[in-house]
Amino acid sequence: MIELSFDAELYDGFAVDEAAKTFADFATIAQEQLPGRWLVRVTVAAGGEVDEATVASELDNFALGKTIERRLRGDAGAGPAAEGAAATAGAAAGGAAGGGDAAP
Amino acid sequence: MDEAQTGGTVELELEEGLYPLEAVYGAAYVFIDRCYVHLDRAAPGRLRVRLRPKAPDADGAAFAGEFENELLGQAWRVQIAQNHRALFEAIASRAVTGAAGPPGLDELFDMDIGADTAFEDPLGLAMSWEEKYKKKAPAEPAAAAAAEAPAEAPAEAPAEPGSTPAPEAEK
Secondary structure (H helix, E strand, O other): OEEEEEEOOOOOHHHHHHHHHHHHHOOEEEEEEEOOEEEEEEEOOOOOOOOHHHHHHHHHHHHHHHHHHHHHHOOOOOHHHHHOOOOOOEOOOOOOOOOHHHOO | OEEEEEOOEEEEEEEOOOOOHHHHHHHHHHHOOOEEEEEEEEEOOEEEEEEEEOOOOOOHHHHHHHHHHHHHHHHHHHHHHHHOHHHHHHHHHHHHHHHOOOOOHHHHHHOOOOOOOOOOOOOOOOOOHHHHHOOOOOOOHHHHHHHHOOOOOOOOOOOOOOOOOOOHHHO
16 A cells, blocks of 8 residues: 655645546545545555556656646636645545545 | 655655746646656655656656656746746737727717716827928017117028928018
């Protein structure tokens, strides 16, 4: 399992959520919301098609790219992490790729 | 700017006062096709950028140098955009206004044009040629006497600006 930590001031919450959903087909992804941070845990089952580190790194890049694009479009918001509430866990692959409450 | 390299991964620490967040985003966006880029906050006012090349044999230090150069360029662009924001907005608003096209007949009929609102024409540009250069009426007798009397006075009154001299045949 690889844990990615995103600063909520630097990463858009919706972008992180979209990245998690996009890569849900390749790994089991769990999201957790901490005060000022997003945690995304990426787990690829043994014998999976792709390397776990690669999926995690690509997800990381995807979240950054989406954050920048949303800021350029001017619709970047604080995202679901705005309240800073602790712990909203979402689980994973195969359709329930976390943070359903984060949808715009 | 601090730089540290471990394996193929390079970490840069940037002063946010020198490199605004928009510039860091801009530089990061340029590199996300070749590197895995992660942003984090090292301390208040300081950003940490982690770069890891996607190609296994790529040189991380070279990418870090390129990133720093790109960062400078992006910071400069942000500065230019801030300095010339008023000019950009003026050009954009004029372009949008011009795109509306000339007014139609309805708009012309609706315009309130009267003696008070009509435009001034100090140079006589809106006058017809005949109106502007028509023959002047014969000079008044008093004006003619005044022109002849003093010796040091000019023989003829100075011509009015915009008027044509009388043709020879009239003299």
